[in-house]
Amino acid sequence: MGTLVWLTIAWVMLWGDLTTGNFVAGFLIALFVTTIVPFPATPFDGRFRPLGVMRLVAIFFWDILRASWFQACFILSGKRPHGAIIRVKLHSHSDVYLAMVAGMTGLVPGSVVVDTHRISGTLYVHVFDTNLAGGIPGIHRTVLDQEERVLRAFASDEELVDAGYVPGAMPSAGRLPTPYAPQTGEVRIRSAVVAPEEAQVMTDGIVTKSDASFEALASRIAGNRLQGEVDEEE
Numbered sequence: 001m002g003t004l005v006w007l008t009i010a011w012v013m014l015w016g017d018l019t020t021g022n023f024v025a026g027f028l029i030a031l032f033v034t035t036i037v038p039f040p041a042t043p044f045d046g047r048f049r050p051l052g053v054m055r056l057v058a059i060f061f062w063d064i065l066r067a068s069w070f071q072a073c074f075i076l077s078g079k080r081p082h083g084a085i086i087r088v089k090l091h092s093h094s095d096v097y098l099a100m101v102a103g104m105t106g107l108v109p110g111s112v113v114v115d116t117h118r119i120s121g122t123l124y125v126h127v128f129d130t131n132l133a134g135g136i137p138g139i140h141r142t143v144l145d146q147e148e149r150v151l152r153a154f155a156s157d158e159e160l161v162d163a164g165y166v167p168g169a170m171p172s173a174g175r176l177p178t179p180y181a182p183q184t185g186e187v188r189i190r191s192a193v194v195a196p197e198e199a200q201v202m203t204d205g206i207v208t209k210s211d212a213s214f215e216a217l218a219s220r221i222a223g224n225r226l227q228g229e230v231d232e233e234e
Contacts, residue, residue: 003030003034003039004027004030004031004034007026007029007030007033007034008023008026008027008030009026010026011025011026011029011030012026042095042096043094044094044096045156045158045159046096046154046155046156046159047154047155047156047157048153048154049152049153049154049169050169051169051170052149052152052153052154052169052170053153053154055149055152055153055169055170056149056150056152056153059149060104060107060108060146060149063108064107064108064109067108067109067110067111068109070110070132071109071110071128071132074128074129074132079129081128081129081132082129082130082131083126083127083128083129083130084126084127084130085114085124085125085126086124086125086126086127086130086136086139086140087122087123087124087125088122088123088124088125088139088140088143088144089120089121089122089123090121090122090123090143090144090147091121091144091147091148091151091163091164091165092121092147092151092155092159092162092163093121093162093163094155094159095118096154097147097150097151097154097155097159098116098118098121098123100150100154101123101143101146101147101150102116102123104146104150105123105125105142105143105146109128110127110128110129110132110133111125111126111127111128111133111139111142112125112126113125113126114126123143125139125143127139147163148165148171151163151165152165152168152169152170152171152173153169161176164176
């Protein structure tokens with residue numbers, strides 16, 4: 001019923017005239033659409049945290065204003081942007097939060113979500129300029145911070161724990177320990193731990209030596225090498 005009401009309101013607003021005919025026509029069309037091509041059912045077991053929602057909305061609008069200003073200054077400066085598509089794997093495992101994070105990320109100027117992988121919870125984000133977005137670490141941090149705000153606003157305590165966060169509306173609640181994370185100075189390739197001085201690259205299942213730096217190796221393993229970096233190295 002909620003979907004029918006919202007679709008009916010949208011129909012009346014599109015016509016711009018609140019009449020009995022428009023209202024009835026909108027309701028019948030909404031009923032027809034939801035019966036013939038219904039949206040797939042998505043389980044949602046979250047909750048509403050007012051403080052978390054207010055923080056989510058406030059920071060979201062601030063990000064839009066700040067990004068708009070930075071974009072305008074960059075364009076007026078005449079500099080050449082260095083765009084890239086960055087892969088970011090989210091911590092949550094819900095289609096609802098994946099859609100929310102993707103939508104809010106795409107609404108911020110300078111970033112567009114070009115693809116998603118719902119099974120792994122991965123976003124592919126195209127950024128206008130990587131330096132303007134803070135580089136690869138900055139892009140990851142921006143998207144994951146957005147996800148944390150969404151989760152702390154709407155996720156249940158169980159979903160927060162599953163994503164690695166201590167339940168609460170604010171980040172001050174803290175994060176849970178992640179024993180699976182590699183220690184500083186090491187990169188895990190599948191089941192092996194490789195130290196920086198012994199860095200190797202996986203190529204079609206074959207481990208080969210490489211002269212690449214540890215930072216480049218880490219980016220390659222994470223799937224976050226910029227498109228421009230390959231051209232510069234070659």
